[in-house]
Amino acid sequence: MEIAPGLIAVSVVLASIVVTWIVRLVNWVWVRPKKLEKCLREQGLKGNPYRILHGDMEEYSTLTRQAKSQVIKGSDDVDVVPHVLPHLHHIITK
Incomplete structure (x- = not known):
């Protein structure tokens, strides 16, 4: 049973797309809000910590x-x- 080179290429492209979406999602949901929270705290603004979903x-x-x-x-x-x-x-x- 041989695997076609085209199938491997398509799988690699799809995997890279999925990984890119996951990285963007994590950045949007967690990294950017935590960076903003840190920046605001450094400026002296106090507030509630960031919480995903229910806030x-x-x-x-x-x-x-x-x-x-x-x-x-x-x-x-x-x-x-x-x-x-x-x-x-x-x-x-x-």
Whole structure:
């Protein structure tokens, strides 16, 4: 049983394409965000660490639930931002 040289060439090309896609995917999903995180930390910006897939969604949902459970009083001097946009308020205060 002989393997045709054309089949070997096609296999090598397909394997190189798959490896290139995998490298690009890992770079896009992990390497670039971690480099950006490192750069921002060096500039003095603090924040949550990078997490693949779910990110900060767990924290955001907790903040939203807490904001919805609090009652907004009708006075004019009440800060509405923590109730309306709890994510942005948390990010700015952090």
